Amino acid sequence: MIIRELRVNNIRPYTIYTAPLNPGVTLILGRNGTGKTTLLESIHYLLQGTSFKGRDRDMIAHTAARANLLLTDAAGVERRASLEILPDDKLKKVFTVEQKTTARLPAKYRAPVVLFEPDELRLLSSSPQRRRQFFDGILSRLYPQYATALSRYQRVVLQRNELLKQQQAMQPASWDAQLFAWDIKFTELADVITKLRNEIVRTSNGRLSELYSSMAGSRHSVATTYQSSPSSNTYAQTLLRHLEQRRHADAMHGYTSIGPHRDDFLVSLDGHPASESASRGEMRTIMLAYKLLEVELQRRVYGSNPVILMDDVFSELDSTREQQLMAALKDHQTIITATDLRDELKINASIITLTS
Numbered sequence: 374m375i376i377r378e379l380r381v382n383n384i385r386p387y388t389i390y391t392a393p394l395n396p397g398v399t400l401i402l403g404r405n406g407t408g409k410t411t412l413l414e415s416i417h418y419l420l421q422g423t424s425f426k427g428r429d430r431d432m433i434a435h436t437a438a439r440a441n442l443l444l445t446d447a448a449g450v451e452r453r454a455s456l457e458i459l460p461d462d463k464l465k466k467v468f469t470v471e472q473k474t475t476a477r478l479p480a481k482y483r484a485p486v487v488l489f490e491p492d493e494l495r496l497l498s499s500s501p502q503r504r505r506q507f508f509d510g511i512l513s514r515l516y517p518q519y520a521t522a523l524s525r526y527q528r529v530v531l532q533r534n535e536l537l538k539q540q541q542a543m544q545p546a547s548w549d550a551q552l553f554a555w556d557i558k559f560t561e562l563a564d565v566i567t568k569l570r571n572e573i574v575r576t577s578n579g580r581l582s583e584l585y586s587s588m589a590g591s592r593h594s595v596a597t598t599y600q601s602s603p604s605s606n607t608y609a610q611t612l613l614r615h616l617e618q619r620r621h622a623d624a625m626h627g628y629t630s631i632g633p634h635r636d637d638f639l640v641s642l643d644g645h646p647a648s649e650s651a652s653r654g655e656m657r658t659i660m661l662a663y664k665l666l667e668v669e670l671q672r673r674v675y676g677s678n679p680v681i682l683m684d685d686v687f688s689e690l691d692s693t694r695e696q697q698l699m700a701a702l703k704d705h706q707t708i709i710t711a712t713d714l715r716d717e718l719k720i721n722a723s724i725i726t727l728t729s
Contacts, residue, residue, distance in 0.1 A: 374446055375446060376416065376446055376706060377447050378393050379391070379444055380443040381415050381441070382441040383439060383440040384434065385432060386406075386408040386411065387411065388434070390408075393723070396447065397705075397722065397723075398703070398707045398709065398721065400709050400711065400718075400719060400724045400725070401413075402710075402713060402725070403726060403727030404727075407727040408727060409710035409711075410490075410685075411432075413682045413708060416680065416682060418432065419442055419444045419454055420484040421483050421486055422477060425488055429456060430456065430464045433456055439455060439458070441455045442455070451469075452468075453469040453470075454467065454468050468482070470482040484679075484680065485514070485674075485675045486514075486679055488682045489661065489664050489682070489684060491688070493660055494653075494656055494657060497647045497651065497656050497659065501635075504637060505633075505636065507663075508573060511573060511663075512570070514667070515670055515674050516674075519565075525562055527634070529555060530559070530629055530634055532555060533559060534628050536555060537620070537627055537628065537629070540621075556613060556616045559612075559629075560609050560612050563609070563612055563633050564609040564612075567636075570599055576666075577666055578596050578597060580669070581597070581662050582594050589655075589694060595640070595642055595647075595662060596640070597638055598639045599636065599638055601636045602636065616632075619631060642655060654691060654694070657686075657688070657690060678705050679705075680708070681702060681705050682707075683707065683708070683710070685710055685712075686709055686710075687714060692715070695715070696717070696718070
């Protein structure tokens with residue numbers, strides 16, 4: 374998909390605003406607080422059906438109860454969305470795509486998007502949960518079946534944890550039987566999740582070093598390690614056995630202590646943990662390498678280039694990395710926000726300048 378124009382009404386700071394978009398690179402420039410990120414958020418909402426900034430309802434301007442969004446592609450086809458806060462304070466969402474109206478954006482109507490936002494930089498130095506969310510996000514955008522398995526798995530974890538807490542209130546035989554049934558479902562879904570996580574790690578390790586080195590202008594090694602417990606060639610059988618062995622200890626704590634929801638991903642740069650040795654510029658370059666990898670994978674899966682959205686991407690990058698990133702993006706529709714850029718980076722881009 375190539376987007377020709379975005380229109381928004383009552384979205385955050387905008388009463389009415391129209392943004393023409395270049396088939397190549399569009400730069401949205403302006404001071405902090407002028408609404409640069411809001412335009413990326415609006416595009417993401419129309420293409421993926423959700424905000425990346427927080428609650429969807431928070432996209433509506435404070436002075437309004439209803440907001441409207443319209444995206445027109447290069448062929449003149451429109452994609453619409455509205456958000457409305459009803460008198461009972463519930464949020465009503467409506468999407469219109471291909472003349473069909475839905476309350477949610479179905480997977481078949483979602484368009485491929487690759488998003489870079491500064492908060493993701495905490496991937497390397499933050500919690501295992503954030504790292505899981507990052508890789509789960511990539512896999513969910515690539516494979517709808519992964520998103521389905523992950524959602525079902527998360528519900529099973531909640532159900533299993535509730536049952537663990539009821540050990541003292543139930544007959545032992547009944548508790549064991551019910552827990553075993555949940556363990557079977559847990560193991561089946563965990564097996565699907567870990568297989569695809571291992572696959573994305575293998576894929577990334579085959580490309581990340583090259584993508585990173587191209588932006589850095591010198592040769593480097595970037596590798597990802599998936600730390601899964603249990604780690605076994607017979608994962609499903611081993612996990613089921615461990616769940617049974619740990620069930621009484623888990624019941625005492627009230628939660629499931631093993632499985633994909635407890636796993637982690639570690640990233641290294643030139644053989645050292647990136648969280649300990651990488652500079653902020655190097656961390657940003659690692660994240661951009663992941664994003665460029667996702668562009669390649671989405672193109673392979675969907676058969677077309679994704680729209681690339683990059684928020685404040687150039688901070689802490691040196692001129693070599695800036696130029697190499699722009700070169701990597703030149704064949705894709707890319708919308709980039711920044712407070713300002715060097716003139717050399719503006720040559721082959723359309724520019725939207727926002728003022729307060």
